[in-house]
Amino acid sequence: MSKPSARTRLADAAFALFDERGYEQTTVDDIAERAGLGRTTFFRHYRSKEDVIFPDHDRLLDLIRDRLATSNHSTALVAVSDAVRLVLLHYLDEGDLARRRYVLTSKVSVLRDREIAGVARYQRLFREFIADWMGDSAQGASLRAELMSAAVVAAHNHVLRRWLRGETADPVGEVDEAMREVLALFPAAHSRTAGAGTTVVAFRTGQDIDALLPSLRRLVAGEGDESEY
Numbered sequence: 520m521s522k523p524s525a526r527t528r529l530a531d532a533a534f535a536l537f538d539e540r541g542y543e544q545t546t547v548d549d550i551a552e553r554a555g556l557g558r559t560t561f562f563r564h565y566r567s568k569e570d571v572i573f574p575d576h577d578r579l580l581d582l583i584r585d586r587l588a589t590s591n592h593s594t595a596l597v598a599v600s601d602a603v604r605l606v607l608l609h610y611l612d613e614g615d616l617a618r619r620r621y622v623l624t625s626k627v628s629v630l631r632d633r634e635i636a637g638v639a640r641y642q643r644l645f646r647e648f649i650a651d652w653m654g655d656s657a658q659g660a661s662l663r664a665e666l667m668s669a670a671v672v673a674a675h676n677h678v679l680r681r682w683l684r685g686e687t688a689d690p691v692g693e694v695d696e697a698m699r700e701v702l703a704l705f706p707a708a709h710s711r712t713a714g715a716g717t718t719v720v721a722f723r724t725g726q727d728i729d730a731l732l733p734s735l736r737r738l739v740a741g742e743g744d745e746s747e748y
Contacts (some may be wrong), residue, residue, distance in 0.1 A: 526564045534569040534619050535562040542568075542627045542683045570629055572620055576637045579606055580644060587648045599645065603675045606641070607694050610679055616685045621683040650720040661707070670701045 523531070532553035532565040536545040547568055551561045565571050583602040589597035610617045624630040646668035653660060674697035 523725060524563060525554070525556055525560055529556065529561055529564055530571055530574075530616070532622075533568060534616070537621075537623055542630065568622045569630070569633060572623065573633060575609065576640070579609060581638060582606075582642055583607075583641065587644075587676065592652065595648070596702055599648070599671060600695070600702070603698055604647075604691065607675060607679060607690060611690060612680070618681060618683050621680075638672060638676070642668050645671050667701075669707055670704060671698070674698055 528743065529550060533545070533550045536549055536553055540549075548558060548572070550568060551558050554561075558614045559706075560607050565574065566729055582605050586605060587598050603717065623636050646664050649671075650664035653664060656739055678687070678690050678694040678697050681687045681693065701715060701720075
């Protein structure tokens with residue numbers, strides 16, 4: 520079995536010490552010593568002990584930005600949903616570490632403030648993308664983009680917290696359903712900007728295909744509500 524990387528050893532040591540002594544009472548030197556590494560090695564991997572808790576925000580923002588950048592006007596909503604799923608999958612891959620972070624940030628105000636600031640960065644990225652997608656300079660367009668981006672982030676966070684608390688066994692299915700609900704809240708924005716042709720946005724559903732096909736046919740034919748799936 521391969522030896523854990525220095526980065527992993529530092530993270531494990533940090534969370535163990537935070538549990539034992541508390542966040543405020545744990546120093547960088549304590550973490551390095553517990554991991555059996557030097558202070559220089561710590562700062563090679565993390566800028567501060569806060570960064571041990573939130574190491575991947577910048578990388579996740581880059582993943583979102585890259586996914587959104589690959590879309591065009593007709594696939595923008597699919598890109599938003601995919602970007603949300605990417606972030607959720609990252610936390611699912613972290614497993615117990617994500618749950619330990621959730622417990623810690625709920626207790627330490629400075630970490631909670633850092634988390635809130637991080638969420639604001641995600642929301643700003645979605646807001647700028649959605650505003651550009653809408654391409655609407657009319658009064659109220661900025662508010663619509665703000666509302667849509669807030670709903671996107673809220674849907675992700677709702678499902679993520681349910682998973683962190685052990686309340687769902689299918690977080691990916693739930694986030695797909697949540698995004699379907701979010702996008703259905705804003706049919707007017709979609710219809711204003713939609714061009715010719717047909718755009719199909721796929722989400723997981725509990726219905727079987729035979730029950731779903733009539734609704735899909737009505738939607739494509741323009742006979743049903745835009746939010747019907």
